[in-house]
Amino acid sequence: CSPIFLLFLLFIISLCTEELKEKLKEYVDEVNMRKPGFIKVVRHSKQEGLIRSRVSGWRAATAPVVALFDAHVEFNVGWAEPVLTRIKENRKRVISPSFDNIKYDNFEIEEYPLSAQGFDWELWCRYLNPPKSWWKLENSTAPIRSPALIGCFIVDREYFQEIGLLDEGMEVYGGENVELGIRVWQCGGSVEVLPCSRIAHIERAHKPYTEDLTAHVRRNALRVAEVWMDEFKSHVYMAWNIPQEDSGIDIGDISERKALRKKLQCKTFRWYLVSVYPEMRMYSDTIAYGVLQNSLKSDLCLDQGPDTENIPIMYICHGMTPQNVYYTSNQQIHVGVLSPTIDDDDNRCLVDVNSRPRLIECNYAKAKRMKLYWQFTQGGPIQNRKSKRCLELQENSDNEFGFQLVLQKCTGQRWSITNVLKSLSS
Ligand SMILES: *[C@@H]1O[C@H](CO)[C@@H](O)[C@H](O)[C@H]1NC(C)=O
Numbered sequence: 410c411s412p413i414f415l416l417f418l419l420f421i422i423s424l425c426t427e428e429l430k431e432k433l434k435e436y437v438d439e440v441n442m443r444k445p446g447f448i449k450v451v452r453h454s455k456q457e458g459l460i461r462s463r464v465s466g467w468r469a470a471t472a473p474v475v476a477l478f479d480a481h482v483e484f485n486v487g488w489a490e491p492v493l494t495r496i497k498e499n500r501k502r503v504i505s506p507s508f509d510n511i512k513y514d515n516f517e518i519e520e521y522p523l524s525a526q527g528f529d530w531e532l533w534c535r536y537l538n539p540p541k542s543w544w545k546l547e548n549s550t551a552p553i554r555s556p557a558l559i560g561c562f563i564v565d566r567e568y569f570q571e572i573g574l575l576d577e578g579m580e581v582y583g584g585e586n587v588e589l590g591i592r593v594w595q596c597g598g599s600v601e602v603l604p605c606s607r608i609a610h611i612e613r614a615h616k617p618y619t620e621d622l623t624a625h626v627r628r629n630a631l632r633v634a635e636v637w638m639d640e641f642k643s644h645v646y647m648a649w650n651i652p653q654e655d656s657g658i659d660i661g662d663i664s665e666r667k668a669l670r671k672k673l674q675c676k677t678f679r680w681y682l683v684s685v686y687p688e689m690r691m692y693s694d695t696i697a698y699g700v701l702q703n704s705l706k707s708d709l710c711l712d713q714g715p716d717t718e719n720i721p722i723m724y725i726c727h728g729m730t731p732q733n734v735y736y737t738s739n740q741q742i743h744v745g746v747l748s749p750t751i752d753d754d755d756n757r758c759l760v761d762v763n764s765r766p767r768l769i770e771c772n773y774a775k776a777k778r779m780k781l782y783w784q785f786t787q788g789g790p791i792q793n794r795k796s797k798r799c800l801e802l803q804e805n806s807d808n809e810f811g812f813q814l815v816l817q818k819c820t821g822q823r824w825s826i827t828n829v830l831k832s833l834s835s
Pocket residue numbers: 548549550551552
């Protein structure tokens with residue numbers, strides 16, 4: 410259900426499971442009998458989602474430092490002291506403890522490696538290898554500079570307000586942790602993970618908040634993109650495979666968040682990428698993206714095929730990540746999910762390998778001087794620059810959908826891609 414908030418010397422619990430209502434009240438009453446006013450419970454009359462719930466918890470808090478946590482975490486011994494020390498030194502530090510995992514099926518603890526916290530271009534949060542500068546210190550207790558937050562954090566109560574709390578225009582789940590990290594950095598604060606402050610967190614098998622979590626995460630991500638990411642907002646649209654204009658997604662009113670950015674005189678997203686999150690890959694050379702369809706059979710889309718293989722196929726269009734195609738200004742065709750950071754696997758490129766279409770890691774293909782460059786114009790053929798063969802469909806009754814992908818002498822088949830960013834030159 411919704412999160413529990415642990416505040417410094419004050420607990421705020423907000424839960425929605427029927428079963429917990431009475432039992433929780435009994436527990437809270439019992440604790441408060443012993444320590445009057447120790448726990449405050451804040452209840453909403455309707456579902457407000459994780460983001461506004463956290464802000465409700467903050468509003469009820471009175472202590473100088475506030476910690477916002479999920480209900481499904483356990484605190485390790487001495488977790489708070491290093492955090493409070495760092496905030497006392499500098500109130501513009503927003504701090505996350507280090508996470509371990511509690512296995513949801515048996516409650517065993519699994520130790521996680523020390524990590525910074527970042528995100529991919531869909532703005533899902535992810536653990537990152539700590540930055541090079543941290544490894545150089547050779548001090549495993551030193552604070553780890555972090556581009557963003559997984560979602561649990563501790564902050565100076567008043568600074569949190571000055572910096573703009575969380576984006577209360579976000580719904581249900583996701584994106585607020587990324588937005589907070591970007592905003593704090595761009596507007597003059599910092600974010601760090603402390604190795605000596607540890608908590609354990611249950612990674613749930615299923616998040617029960619809503620039917621379609623992804624739609625909410627996407628909407629919230631677009632709010633972040635529009636307010637904070639300047640020209641890099643295109644990357645978020647590309648990663649979600651949706652058009653930048655008329656996406657059909659209502660992201661609500663962002664004027665207050667834009668005004669906040671202006672008021673705080675925050676730096677650009679390019680500054681943030683270069684200075685704080687250099688591990689993030691940039692995709693500014695993408696000129697078209699979406700699904701790739703052939704006019705001969707337009708209900709089929711180019712697809713990366715089975716995970717274990719490197720053979721692209723034609724498959725019924727569903728528009729999910731295996732069918733993401735990115736065409737770059739240097740004429741590469743990337744197929745599949747956009748690799749988020751330089752520490753992740755490389756992207757895969759379409760390559761002519763002995764007249765067969767194959768997906769090969771782009772950097773490898775480039776280093777080996779393979780045939781990975783393709784001439785393509787919207788509604789035109791896809792032709793390899795070196796071999797001059799065209800990517801085409803061939804009827805094949807053995808194939809599930811009646812067609813297979815081949816490289817052959819061009820017969821004039823035409824391809825189209827969903828979104829064109831810059832005009833595809835002939
Ligand atoms: C390691 O980092 C901690 C935390 O910042 C610091 O207190 C300590 O002095 C450092 N140790 C060394 C040997 O630099």
